[in-house]
Amino acid sequence: MKQPELNYALFMETFFNHSVDAITIIGADNIIQYVNPAFEALYGLSADTVVGKNVWTLWPENTNDFPWMASRILQEKQVSEYETRRRTAYGHCVDVSLTISPIRDLDGNIRAYLTVGRDITEKKRMERALLEVESMFRLIEGNISDAVAIVTRSGRIEYASTSYETFLGIRITNIIGGIAVDWIHPDDINRTKDIFINLLHEKKRCQLECRLKHRDGYWLDVETAMTPIMDDNGEVRKIILVSRDITDRRRAEQLLLQAEKLSVVGQLGAALAHEIRNPLTSVKGFFQLLNRDTLGKEHYFSIIFSELQRIEDIIGDFLNSAKPQINGFQVCDAWELLRKSISVMQLEAHMHNIEIRLASAQAYLPIRCDEDKLKQVFVNVIKNAIESMSRGGVITVNAELAGDDRICIQITDQGCGISADLLPQLGHPFYTTKEKGTGMGLAVCSKILHEHKGEMSFVSSQGEGTQVSIKLPKTEPLVSDADSAK
Known part of the structure; x- marks a missing residue:
């Protein structure tokens, strides 16, 4: 049975009338010949008011578009998905994606233009919102000290904030793609893995404290909040890590x-x-x-x-x-205190075939202190140095400025030294490396320095000796002290 011939005119009319896109047919003379119902709904303009009018007069603010479009059509035969904004009769603008195709006669001459406009207002709104969020995120990322990372279930790093560069001294490009545990202290790896596995199972935010390695080789104490990102099935897809340096704390x-x-x-x-x-x-x-x-x-x-x-x-x-407090603070010269302390220990040093060398005074170094208590600290440290040098040698004592507001005093011996794992315990009550020591000498020194807002640190190698660094606040010299120093 012969199929009935398709009525193309009716088909096109039905297609145009039921299309959700705004369709316009514009003559070669820029006069509008046809608009469909979707055009009327999008722009709020009825067909009766626009058909027969020059399309340029409808949107005078967009007249620069039309010559460009005409030129583009002549070159490429079509303009596809050209994004622009059009004012409506409702008083607001809509974002529109236009596709314009020429309609030619049998000789190839352009007789009209078919314009299909699609409302992309919501899409553009979402894009602008996304750009605002991204811009805000970049602003926050660049101004927070916390380091933010996103890792997969396997622990591979997919994203790392720029703060990691100052946090660990490592470029982001060298972090992204790596495994998170590569920067964790070996002693903390197993505990970290247990917490990570528990997070995947429990699917709840948790806290982790571990040590991360800085590029320069030292370890940072880090507190990390681990938050799971869930997929549509309720499974952990990724984990957000927000890390904070708590070394000072x-x-x-x-x-x-x-x-x-x-x-x-x-x-x-x-x-x-x-x-x-x-x-x-x-x-x-x-x-x-x-x-x-x-x-x-x-x-x-x-x-x-x-x-x-x-x-x-x-x-x-x-x-x-x-003794809870130290009284009798006065401004003293650090060099003079060291000279007095050394004179007390000279005889004992001589008996052990040890020479105590005091560096040449470079400048007046004023310290506000209890003179007797601070001498007690220096004498104790020098005494420890003498006791560590069973074969004699030289003890070097020096003082210098450490920045604008601190004075650093260094006492260096050539004794037996102390192993690195024992250094953190020095100064704790009852801890001693001496056979008959009480562990109270350095503890008392630490208390005295604490009252003076000072601190004491140690650098040592077994068989090579020990250097004790004492840092104290530098004070403004009194006029009489400065004059006497001259």
Whole structure:
């Protein structure tokens, strides 16, 4: 059976009338010949008011578009998805994507233009919103100190914020694509993996503390918030990591803990020392009376007296640690304090075949301090240096400015040195590397320096010696002190 012929005119009319896109037929003379219902709905203009009019008169603000479009059509035969804005009869503008095709006669001459306009207002609004969010994100990213990263379920880094460059000293290009655990301290890897696996299972935000390696080789204490990103099936797709450097906070906590230990030790020492000192005085006095008749037993009495003296020294250390405040601050020259401290230890150094060298004073270095207490610190450190140099040698003492507001005093020996794993324990109460030490000498020194708003650090290598650095605030010299220094 013969199929009925398709009525193309009816088909085109139906297609135009039911199209969701705004369709316009414009003559070669720029006169509008036809608009469909979607055109009327989009622009708020009825066919009766626009058909027969010059298309340029409808949107005078867009007249620059038309010559460009005509030229483009002559060159490429069509303009595809040209994005522009058109004002409507409702008083607002819409974003439109235009596709313009020429309609030619049998001789190839352009008789009209078919324009198809699609409303992309919502699409453009979303693009602008996305650009605003991206711009805001870049602004936030560039101004926060926290480091932000996005990792996959396997731990591979897909994104890293620019703050990582200052955070770890590593370029972002060297971070993205790597595995997150590559920068974690070996001792923290297993714990980090357990927390990561638990997050994938529990699908809840969690907190992690670990150490990350800086490009220069040292380790940073880092606190990281780990937040899962879920897919449509409720599974963890990726994880956002927001990391913060807490190295200074940890150091402050350690100093506070050490100060609390010293306070407790001081209170305990004060209570015990006062209880022990009185009977000890009596024992020591009667012992000295007995010492008058020690025929054949001098060695025993010498040992007993030495141990009694040691007990008294320990009690003295406890009492020193118990003193809550240091009074009598005055402005002193760091060089003069060092000279006095060295003179106290010169005889003992000479007995151990040790030379103490004080660098030549370069400038007046004023420190506001309790002179006796600060001398106690220097004497203690020099004494430790002497005791570490069983074969003699040289102890070098120097002082210099460390920035505009600090003075650094360095005491360097040629002793046995201390292993790197023991250095962090120095200065803690009861910790000592000496066979008969009490562990209170450096603890008392730390307390004195704390009262002076100073700090003490150690650099040492076994068999090569130790350098003790003491940093104290530099103060403004008094006029009389400056004059006397001259």
